[in-house]
Amino acid sequence: MKTAYSILLILVATTVGWAQETQLLSKSEFLQNVLENGNLLKIKAQEVKEAKGDFNQANAVYLPSISASYTGSTTTNPLMAFGSKLNQEILTPSDFDPQLLNDPLRTDNFATKLEIRQPLINLDGIFQRKAAKSKYEATQFQAQRTKDYLELQVEENYMQLQLAHKMVEVMESSKAASEENLRIAKNSFDQGLLQRSDLLAAEVQVMEMENRLRYAQSNVKNISGRLAVMMNEEGGVVFQPTDMLNPANEVVAMDSISSERADIRAMRAASAAYEQQYQSDKMSFLPRLNAFGSYELYDDEFLQADANGYLVGAQLSWDLFDGNKRIAKTGKSKAAYERSNLEYEQYLAESKLELEKAYRMLNDASNELSLSEKALEQYEESLRIRKNRYREGLERTSELLFAEAKFAEKQLDYHQTVFQYNYALAYVRFLTKK
Numbered sequence: 506m507k508t509a510y511s512i513l514l515i516l517v518a519t520t521v522g523w524a525q526e527t528q529l530l531s532k533s534e535f536l537q538n539v540l541e542n543g544n545l546l547k548i549k550a551q552e553v554k555e556a557k558g559d560f561n562q563a564n565a566v567y568l569p570s571i572s573a574s575y576t577g578s579t580t581t582n583p584l585m586a587f588g589s590k591l592n593q594e595i596l597t598p599s600d601f602d603p604q605l606l607n608d609p610l611r612t613d614n615f616a617t618k619l620e621i622r623q624p625l626i627n628l629d630g631i632f633q634r635k636a637a638k639s640k641y642e643a644t645q646f647q648a649q650r651t652k653d654y655l656e657l658q659v660e661e662n663y664m665q666l667q668l669a670h671k672m673v674e675v676m677e678s679s680k681a682a683s684e685e686n687l688r689i690a691k692n693s694f695d696q697g698l699l700q701r702s703d704l705l706a707a708e709v710q711v712m713e714m715e716n717r718l719r720y721a722q723s724n725v726k727n728i729s730g731r732l733a734v735m736m737n738e739e740g741g742v743v744f745q746p747t748d749m750l751n752p753a754n755e756v757v758a759m760d761s762i763s764s765e766r767a768d769i770r771a772m773r774a775a776s777a778a779y780e781q782q783y784q785s786d787k788m789s790f791l792p793r794l795n796a797f798g799s800y801e802l803y804d805d806e807f808l809q810a811d812a813n814g815y816l817v818g819a820q821l822s823w824d825l826f827d828g829n830k831r832i833a834k835t836g837k838s839k840a841a842y843e844r845s846n847l848e849y850e851q852y853l854a855e856s857k858l859e860l861e862k863a864y865r866m867l868n869d870a871s872n873e874l875s876l877s878e879k880a881l882e883q884y885e886e887s888l889r890i891r892k893n894r895y896r897e898g899l900e901r902t903s904e905l906l907f908a909e910a911k912f913a914e915k916q917l918d919y920h921q922t923v924f925q926y927n928y929a930l931a932y933v934r935f936l937t938k939k
Contacts (some may be wrong), residue, residue: 530666530744531731536659538736545655551649556637556644563637564632569623577749577807583611589614594812612793617802618812625819626794632785639778646771653938655794660931661724662732668749669725671920676718678915683711686905687793689895698898710906714913750920752874753927759864762856763939769856772849779842786835828845860936870926877922881915888912 511926540546586609590596593614599605616647624630633716663935690707729744802810824831890906894900 526741527743530745531747532659532663535663535732535736536656538738539655539659542737543655543735546648546652546735549651553641553644553648554821556641560634560637562643563630563634566624566634569621571619571621574616574618575618576618577614578616579611580612581611583607583609586610586612589803589805592616592801592812592814593805594803595805613805614805615804615809618799619801620799621797622706623796623798624793625796628788628791629785629793632781632788636778636781636785639774639781643771643774643778646767646774650771652768653935657802657931657935658735661928662728662735663746663748664750664927666725666728666732667746667748668920668924669721669728670746671750672721672917673718675719675913675916675920676714679909680711680714680718682909683707683714683906686895686909687711693898700821703901706906710909750923750927752923753930755930757867757930759934760937762853762860763937765939767938769853772845772852776842776845776849779838779845783835783838783842786831787836787839789824789831792821794819794821796820856936860933863929863933863936867926867929870922870929873925874922877915877919881919882917884908884912915924 578585578589580589583606587600587606589612590600671895687704687707687710690699690704694701694704726743729742730740733740733743734740764770796819798815800815801813802813803812804810888908888911890904891900895905
């Protein structure tokens with residue numbers, strides 16, 4: 506009686522713990538919510554914007570730089586005072602008095618200046634712009650590959666949710682069968698047809714099924730929480746999949762790694778960025794040609810402009826030696842470029858190896874699925890026979906309980922194998938995507 510009361514308490518606790526808001530969720534809805542609301546793609550989108558900002562900044566190699574300023578000053582410095590009057594066009598013969606030149610009175614000056622600088626030939630800047638463009642393209646390809654990876658994660662996590670609910674179903678069915686076995690065992694024990702050890706074994710199996718059911722229910726909640734995080738939603742909801750966990754009916758053709766796959770294109774673009782940066786550092790040894798011009802307004806009163814003038818010119822500059830900094834920087838960028846090429850080759854080799862492993866994993870999962878289907882049929886038939894014999898008193902309780910446990914185990918194995926097969930198929934699609 507005490508054992509039965511304990512089982513009743515476990516049942517009540519399980520029911521209360523499982524009582525939680527349930528929400529139906531299809532795989533297409535899950536994918537849409539992840540792509541639209543998930544934070545990972547939003548983060549990648551901001552990284553693309555950052556790279557685009559760097560690329561737009563590099564347009565300065567072609568575009569002019571324009572600035573305007575308004576300056577007010579007062580001085581008794583002989584040179585500055587004379588120059589201010591000269592700019593204001595107010596010099597008189599008396600200003601050339603040596604005493605005034607050497608010890609001028611306070612002179613006020615207000616200057617408005619509009620200045621423009623236009624790059625003409627900056628070869629290092631041109632290659633820096635090309636490097637920024639390649640980096641921007643690489644970031645775009647990385648964002649695309651992130652989307653592909655998210656789709657694979659959606660497949661995997663949704664199948665985990667399906668598998669977790671299948672585990673709950675199997676455990677509930679096994680628990681119901683164990684409770685029926687316990688009922689029959691109690692009747693037989695009351696009639697003196699069964700030993701107490703067999704009755705205790707039936708009670709223990711009911712409790713074991715209860716524990717496994719609670720574990721399966723907790724697993725559903727854990728996976729539901731992970732799905733909520735991926736969709737950037739509040740937790741506390743148990744998701745119920747509307748799509749069934751069945752073996753995917755899809756024929757996979759042996760294919761190779763596509764050179765147009767987004768991550769591989771990102772690697773190529775990154776390598777191109779390193780190459781352009783290396784070229785830029787080499788071009789920094791050449792001279793630069795820039796044009797400049799300014800228009801200036803002067804007066805000795807605030808917000809006045811009685812005098813004006815302009816300046817236009819061009820500058821050819823050449824940094825002949827800067828303490829070996831450019832030579833060292835060029836050597837560093839060359840090493841980075843060569844490293845990126847080696848990383849690209851290594852990444853291709855590892856990607857090809859990963860695809861070969863994926864095809865083997867898919868083939869193994871397919872064989873395992875066929876075997877699991879046969880084993881499930883066999884244990885289901887064996888359990889059916891043992892149940893019939895048990896009702897007729899021709900089978901021991903321990904043998905029936907063992908058959909029940911093995912059938913539940915084979916059910917879980919089958920659903921786990923379906924998960925592995927479907928995931929292997931999705932992973933192959935991920936690796937061969939163009």
